[in-house]
Amino acid sequence: MKLKIILKLIRNLFQKPLTVRFPHESIPIAKGYRGKHEHNMDKCVSCGLCAKICPNKAIEMVEVAGKKYPKIDLSKCCFCGLCQDICPVKALKLTQEIPQATPDPSSLIIEVDKTKLDKNP
């Protein structure tokens, strides 16, 4: 037992630390990580299921150009991914991007992007 620990201690002298130097280095984010949403409006069929299942009522259906689209408030969101799982056409997807802390609450709202709509009627 003791010998094992001494060997380990010696090995530890030459090992890298458990931590990384954060802003310069960072650990990779796993593939299935639940981060910020990505909304593909061309696919969306305006069913409203995502707004219905959201446990935090973070999704509001807003009308844009005669059709309803989800508007997501990330400051209410708990990143559970239920909206992604329920969407029948896979229009909502959680990306690996982590929303950063911000002093401006409006930057956390994912609005329906009208410019994109005009290009793809």
Place this chain on the structure above:
Amino acid sequence: MSEDNQNYQEFFFGPAHPGSGNFSVKLKLEGEKIIAAKSIPGYLHRGFEKLMEYRTPMQNAVLSDRICVFEPLAWNLVHANAVEELMKIQAPERAKHIRVILAELSRIQSHFIWYGALSMALGFDTGFKLAFGYRDFILDVFESITGARVYPAGYICPGGVRRDLPEGVEEKILKTLEKIDEMRLWEELENPTFQARTKGVGVLKLEDALKLGATGPVLRASGMKTDVRKDDPYELYSNLDFDIPVEKEGDAYARFRIGLREIKESVKIIRQVLKKLPQGEIMEPSLANLAVPYNLPEGEVYVRQEAARGEAAIYLVSDGGIKPYRCKVRGPSFFHLLPVLEHLLQGEQIADVPVIYWSLNHCPADMDR
């Protein structure tokens, strides 16, 4: 402060004390000795029992994470099993295996936090940093399986689990188990200061433990061989081979030893389950489509399980609607922090308060709900 010609001082431990974590104890001191202690709960009350009455089981699964900060997966499992028992369904075999692996990993990481917090209470910072450093290896596994490091967002949900294991995660778990064994080696070092500060401190006798409602590792450290996984098996535990560690002394040191030995047993369980992990469904087909809401049949169930800090239970009543009528959460820390802590602190020295407090392996979050 003196009152009625008595010389005593009143002193608060917490809620803003770095070692207390959202919980407060009011101590009555005579010199350095504690003559009475009063626990003050409520700093972390979020009202889960009421919130759950307004949500469907799938949304509640997401909510059940937050009952305990240190082991969300264990609470996911209690909630999922309560709903399944009410609906009289069973999760598929593969889901059951995944659930047990995650529940045991969650127990290990929670015991690491326990060791880290106990070390911090002793002023032994190396132990704290090691424990939290090694815990991150387990969080890496959680991240790749559930999609987040701490809160799995109802990964273990009524009917099974929310997604299948990603490719190559089995090897990752095996590698993590090696890291866990390495951490156990560090814990076993037990330097003399650690022993001097924990041996004979906060002794909880068996009859007091039973009277005050202690469960889990705290009760086992007082000499009772009990574990819900053996006494009232759920999931796969009846087919698994593992021991229940028991210590006799009932002091802070015995509780530390229990934590250490339980990590070893959990590693044993994970290795067994990984060996016989079957292929197949991960979700009960009738619940798999989230868009189709289901009714909870009328009735009531009480489901109890062994979480890392004791007996965790949920009492669920349904009147036949899609949302539960009533949900009661029984957190193990409630009994450890109110009656047990008040009992243990009496007659102790003030310098021993953090040690006794953290040796109880509690989480103010699951006490306040």
